[in-house]
Amino acid sequence: MAGEATGAVEAWLKAETPRLLDELFAFLRIPSVSTDPAYAVPMRAAADLLVRRLARIGMQDAHLLEGGGHPSVFAQRADVPGAPTILVYGHYDVQPPEPLALWESPPFEPTVRDEKVFARGASDDKSPLWIAVSALEGWLAVHGRLPVNVKVLLEGEEESGSRSLPEILASHRDLLAADVMLSADGGRFRAGRASVNTSLRGVVSLEVRLRTAARDVHSGRYGGAIGNAAMALARLLATLHDERNRIAVAGFFDGLHRPSNADIASIQALAIDEAAFLAEIGARLGAGEPGVPVLEAIWFRPTVEVNGITAGYQGAGGKTVIPCEASAKLTCRLGPGQDPAQVAAAVAAHLRAHCPAWADLEVDTPNDGAAAYAVPENDPFLAAISRVIADVHGEAPVRVGLGGTLPVASMVKLALGLETVMLSYAVADERAHAPNEFFRLASFDLGLQAWTRVLPELAAARR
Amino acid sequence: MAGEATGAVEAWLKAETPRLLDELFAFLRIPSVSTDPAYAVPMRAAADLLVRRLARIGMQDAHLLEGGGHPSVFAQRADVPGAPTILVYGHYDVQPPEPLALWESPPFEPTVRDEKVFARGASDDKSPLWIAVSALEGWLAVHGRLPVNVKVLLEGEEESGSRSLPEILASHRDLLAADVMLSADGGRFRAGRASVNTSLRGVVSLEVRLRTAARDVHSGRYGGAIGNAAMALARLLATLHDERNRIAVAGFFDGLHRPSNADIASIQALAIDEAAFLAEIGARLGAGEPGVPVLEAIWFRPTVEVNGITAGYQGAGGKTVIPCEASAKLTCRLGPGQDPAQVAAAVAAHLRAHCPAWADLEVDTPNDGAAAYAVPENDPFLAAISRVIADVHGEAPVRVGLGGTLPVASMVKLALGLETVMLSYAVADERAHAPNEFFRLASFDLGLQAWTRVLPELAAARR
Numbered sequence: 001m002a003g004e005a006t007g008a009v010e011a012w013l014k015a016e017t018p019r020l021l022d023e024l025f026a027f028l029r030i031p032s033v034s035t036d037p038a039y040a041v042p043m044r045a046a047a048d049l050l051v052r053r054l055a056r057i058g059m060q061d062a063h064l065l066e067g068g069g070h071p072s073v074f075a076q077r078a079d080v081p082g083a084p085t086i087l088v089y090g091h092y093d094v095q096p097p098e099p100l101a102l103w104e105s106p107p108f109e110p111t112v113r114d115e116k117v118f119a120r121g122a123s124d125d126k127s128p129l130w131i132a133v134s135a136l137e138g139w140l141a142v143h144g145r146l147p148v149n150v151k152v153l154l155e156g157e158e159e160s161g162s163r164s165l166p167e168i169l170a171s172h173r174d175l176l177a178a179d180v181m182l183s184a185d186g187g188r189f190r191a192g193r194a195s196v197n198t199s200l201r202g203v204v205s206l207e208v209r210l211r212t213a214a215r216d217v218h219s220g221r222y223g224g225a226i227g228n229a230a231m232a233l234a235r236l237l238a239t240l241h242d243e244r245n246r247i248a249v250a251g252f253f254d255g256l257h258r259p260s261n262a263d264i265a266s267i268q269a270l271a272i273d274e275a276a277f278l279a280e281i282g283a284r285l286g287a288g289e290p291g292v293p294v295l296e297a298i299w300f301r302p303t304v305e306v307n308g309i310t311a312g313y314q315g316a317g318g319k320t321v322i323p324c325e326a327s328a329k330l331t332c333r334l335g336p337g338q339d340p341a342q343v344a345a346a347v348a349a350h351l352r353a354h355c356p357a358w359a360d361l362e363v364d365t366p367n368d369g370a371a372a373y374a375v376p377e378n379d380p381f382l383a384a385i386s387r388v389i390a391d392v393h394g395e396a397p398v399r400v401g402l403g404g405t406l407p408v409a410s411m412v413k414l415a416l417g418l419e420t421v422m423l424s425y426a427v428a429d430e431r432a433h434a435p436n437e438f439f440r441l442a443s444f445d446l447g448l449q450a451w452t453r454v455l456p457e458l459a460a461a462r463r
Numbered sequence: 464m465a466g467e468a469t470g471a472v473e474a475w476l477k478a479e480t481p482r483l484l485d486e487l488f489a490f491l492r493i494p495s496v497s498t499d500p501a502y503a504v505p506m507r508a509a510a511d512l513l514v515r516r517l518a519r520i521g522m523q524d525a526h527l528l529e530g531g532g533h534p535s536v537f538a539q540r541a542d543v544p545g546a547p548t549i550l551v552y553g554h555y556d557v558q559p560p561e562p563l564a565l566w567e568s569p570p571f572e573p574t575v576r577d578e579k580v581f582a583r584g585a586s587d588d589k590s591p592l593w594i595a596v597s598a599l600e601g602w603l604a605v606h607g608r609l610p611v612n613v614k615v616l617l618e619g620e621e622e623s624g625s626r627s628l629p630e631i632l633a634s635h636r637d638l639l640a641a642d643v644m645l646s647a648d649g650g651r652f653r654a655g656r657a658s659v660n661t662s663l664r665g666v667v668s669l670e671v672r673l674r675t676a677a678r679d680v681h682s683g684r685y686g687g688a689i690g691n692a693a694m695a696l697a698r699l700l701a702t703l704h705d706e707r708n709r710i711a712v713a714g715f716f717d718g719l720h721r722p723s724n725a726d727i728a729s730i731q732a733l734a735i736d737e738a739a740f741l742a743e744i745g746a747r748l749g750a751g752e753p754g755v756p757v758l759e760a761i762w763f764r765p766t767v768e769v770n771g772i773t774a775g776y777q778g779a780g781g782k783t784v785i786p787c788e789a790s791a792k793l794t795c796r797l798g799p800g801q802d803p804a805q806v807a808a809a810v811a812a813h814l815r816a817h818c819p820a821w822a823d824l825e826v827d828t829p830n831d832g833a834a835a836y837a838v839p840e841n842d843p844f845l846a847a848i849s850r851v852i853a854d855v856h857g858e859a860p861v862r863v864g865l866g867g868t869l870p871v872a873s874m875v876k877l878a879l880g881l882e883t884v885m886l887s888y889a890v891a892d893e894r895a896h897a898p899n900e901f902f903r904l905a906s907f908d909l910g911l912q913a914w915t916r917v918l919p920e921l922a923a924a925r926r
Binding site for chain 1: 680682688745791
């Protein structure tokens with residue numbers, strides 16, 4: 001597989017790695033948080049940086065695709081007659097850095113410790129994206145051409161629900177036409193175990209706001225006679241699960257189907273030590289649905305999570321107040337077959353039905369969410385990816401699910417008819433979305449090898 | 464009652480009111496928040512201002528009483544042989560001003576609108592305290608003496624649990640010896656109805672912190688397999704009440720006794736429109752214990768309130784994170800007969816018993832709290848206060864409870880053997896502890912009259 005042409009690219013990339021990392025670090029310094037309007041300027045700076053880089057390395061037609069929110073970055077090099085066209089995907093936006101106090105080094109000042117680079121977005125998804133673009137640069141620098149037709153789509157709203165991606169896909173259907181999407185987002189199961197992503201959970205978000213009075217009041221003056229919004233919200237959220245940690249929302253599971261036999265077999269083959277797996281993040285068994293294996297729970301089962309609660313006084317010391325308002329941010333991860341809109345409606349209906357008459361409730365769904373996605377088991381591009389992973393890592397990859405979501409996967413399936421295969425060099429333990437997010441520098445080298453080799457391998461694949 | 468000597472003082476105070484209000488506003492500008500260490504400097508400035516003022520008006524021995532926390536301010540003028548000694552009480556500390564965004568004018572910039580002064584502490588307790596001190600000033604300015612022996616105790620930790628007050632009382636037992644405590648803190652039931660405070664609820668605080676993992680994690684990477692601290696805290700708080708809003712904590716009600724017949728009769732006589740009473744603050748009936756009248760609930764029944772919840776992401780937009788930590792501030796109001804330490808222990812034991820095995824729980828009690836207090840029904844000083852209120856307002860006052868707490872009342876009973884009678888010109892609707900706290904300017908005039916008249920009236924009272 002590592003033929004002469006590929007070997008030359010790999011050698012070039014190895015020599016250029018210090019510069020490529022410097023450029024990656026400059027990219028990591030941009031606080032491209034898509035979910036918070038306060039970051040609008042750096043969001044645009046990150047998009048512009050990518051347009052400039054794609055143009056500089058020899059990709060053509062580099063420009064922004066606008067869809068009403070943060071734009072996507074596009075570029076292409078489609079001059080290999082007869083070869084398939086690969087739509088390379090990554091995203092340049094990152095999660096908010098909060099809570100800031102828990103970062104050991106500033107989230108937007110990439111810092112290397114123990115052969116890892118620490119920064120918000122280091123693992124999700126700036127380094128994996130940088131690997132993909134750098135592999136294109138290597139092929140173009142060494143050979144002046146790519147081995148396969150490539151289009152690049154780098155999204156700016158992956159971390160905020162891909163709100164305008166459907167519009168971008170719909171209005172650029174011809175420009176984005178391809179044979180398969182190859183995602184630099186995704187994740188390896190373990191740094192030491194070859195794996196290939198074959199499925200993703202879906203996601204849908206809700207914002208809940210509950211009011212019990214027109215203003216906060218002294219807890220002595222009214223306590224005992226009126227509702228407390230913080231307590232009412234707690235009681236309301238508590239109804240979402242039963243005492244055995246099972247979701248208690250009517251209609252929530254409609255349409256859900258079980259993982260495939262191949263996925264069940266993979267989970268059994270991996271045979272992880274579940275307690276040790278959770279102990280890595282300081283968590284304990286017992287909080288999940290009874291009888292569901294941990295990997296099945298995080299790859300295929302739906303959830304309702306509270307991402308944050310805001311209520312009342314949170315400063316130092318105490319304040320004897322009855323809060324009049326409390327709010328919570330919720331996300332549901334979705335298993336195969338669930339419809340995001342239907343799940344959001346079921347949760348909203350449940351909350352409304354359980355809200356007491358003395359409180360007012362607002363439930364909003366800030367975006368459309370995304371359904372779960374699975375690569376068809378016999379997909380020839382999946383087989384090609386698997387061969388490359390086996391070649392680079394020296395062992396056949398195990399099928400793994402991804403508990404997270406790439407909304408783009410279900411969206412491009414719907415809008416462009418494309419399947420999505422994933423070749424990400426992020427690892428699941430790299431604290432994505434959390435303080436002290438990092439990316440292994442060793443993964444950068446492995447990723448460059450895999451992405452260099454995957455382009456000719458996909459050129460030979462045919463559906 | 465309003466004899467010649469009293470009338471001269473009232474006339475003098477009427478003429479001096481503009482200056483007295485200017486000085487009050489200067490006092491209101493000092494952000495004397497006792498609960499948050501960030502306000503240590505203004506706390507001391509407020510205490511110093513009071514020492515200077517008391518000395519300037521002719522009170523003797525004005526100085527700070529240290530007890531390890533924010534000091535109390537003391538002064539005395541005890542030169543009326545044969546007359547009883549009155550310990551005048553107020554507090555110079557205020558609640559935190561948050562949430563700042565809801566204030567129509569800055570909390571520490573007193574602003575007059577509609578014949579009310581808006582500022583944090585305007586109602587609780589700086590204006591009522593200022594009235595008391597100003598009445599002393601009036602007597603001393605006009606007659607060079609007070610009609611009764613007076614000691615003044617102005618506390619600096621009323622809003623943070625009166626932590627060091629027991630130490631201050633214990634170490635100054637002789638200095639503070641008196642026949643009765645007369646509190647400028649308390650509250651009128653209604654601006655248009657003469658009332659006399661005869662009871663206070665107690666209070667005890669808890670801080671709850673729950674952990675489910677070593678760090679926040681990506682909700683896709685682990686969701687479904689591990690505990691969510693925000694959700695776990697919500698579920699835990701929800702166990703504190705049953706579905707009928709009754710406190711479900713074993714041992715919580717131990718020692719509680721019913722209100723007196725006189726108190727029940729007062730509640731019946733007041734015959735408030737409960738729905739309208741709650742509608743004043745935009746709240747609705749139905750959130751209290753079933754079958755308990757609103758005034759009984761807020762004057763005599765114990766509560767468990769959540770004052771604030773902190774968990775996970777609270778910024779704009781979303782963050783698909785599973786919070787590893789969540790915390791809540793709780794306060795319990797206590798009814799007659801309950802022991803603060805016992806109640807705190809019962810709530811803590813309940814929370815520990817209901818915390819799942821996959822979470823770690825910390826419960827702290829930041830201070831000792833305070834028991835409920837009631838003035839004995841036949842107390843001669845209570846009778847004297849009632850006569851003054853009837854005289855000033857032209858109608859006999861109705862007995863009212865106070866749902867809030869003056870920790871000092873139960874503490875001075877214990878430490879000094881004193882009963883506490885209350886003569887406050889705050890009104891219950893003045894948004895104490897909440898944004899846009901205010902005090903009626905008309906109450907300043909009424910309060911000066913009442914405090915001017917109460918001193919000779921108490922001089923004649925004897926137990």
